């Protein structure tokens with residue numbers, strides 16, 4: 689009989705040296721990515737939630753340029769988004785996530801349209817609890833979206849990669865991408881790309897909190 693034990697990678701290497709061979713240690717490894725566009729002054733939406741400035745900027749983007757989104761989403765098992773983002777996406781008319789599993793975070797009950805109940809669910813779990821559950825269900829890569837939601841995952845030290853596409857506009861005010869973290873969060877630059885249309889993309893790996 690094989691006993692499956694879920695442990696973090698660090699604990700795994702320690703356990704492997706002391707456990708009998710019939711115990712198989714299964715690391716809980718799940719990658720959490722953020723992929724988001726912000727104004728140069730760091731807002732993801734206006735105060736009222738609108739992203740008209742982003743839609744306007746997209747008019748200058750050449751056909752077929754998606755800034756790497758399709759490559760990212762192909763590898764994502766579960767999209768995790770805040771209620772505000774979910775409600776905004778519903779106004780787009782067309783559901784952009786196809787058959788991809790989506791978890792909407794909210795402390796209240798979330799109205800999920802009938803056509804989406806097969807893939808969309810809601811949860812009020814804290815980031816660590818949610819990641820633990822999704823990992824046990826086999827998820828390997830989460831895409832976390834929505835400003836408040838991203839801030840909560842960052843504050844919990846649970847984001848691995850941040851891809852931020854800077855849009856050349858200052859909004860002055862709005863809903864910020866970042867907020868209080870409770871401590872410094874070190875970032876390691878993993879790549880930059882400048883696009884002819886004026887967008888600049890920054891990719892960071894999130895280092896250990898200090």
Ligand SMILES: NC(=O)c1ccc[n+]([C@@H]2O[C@H](COP(=O)([O-])OP(=O)(O)OC[C@H]3O[C@@H](n4cnc5c(N)ncnc54)[C@H](OP(=O)(O)O)[C@@H]3O)[C@@H](O)[C@H]2O)c1
Nearest residue numbers: 725732733737770771772773776793794795834835836837
């Ligand atoms: N520029 C971009 O690339 C981009 C990307 C995504 C979104 N947006 C825009 O940003 C806006 C939404 O961002 P936002 O910062 O307002 O909010 P958000 O993160 O989408 O949603 C925040 C809400 O999510 C719920 N929530 C998050 N984590 C939770 C948890 N662990 N447990 C329970 N509930 C949790 C809470 O809902 P309750 O209040 O119901 O408890 C919270 O008020 C929208 O306008 C959207 O269009 C822009």
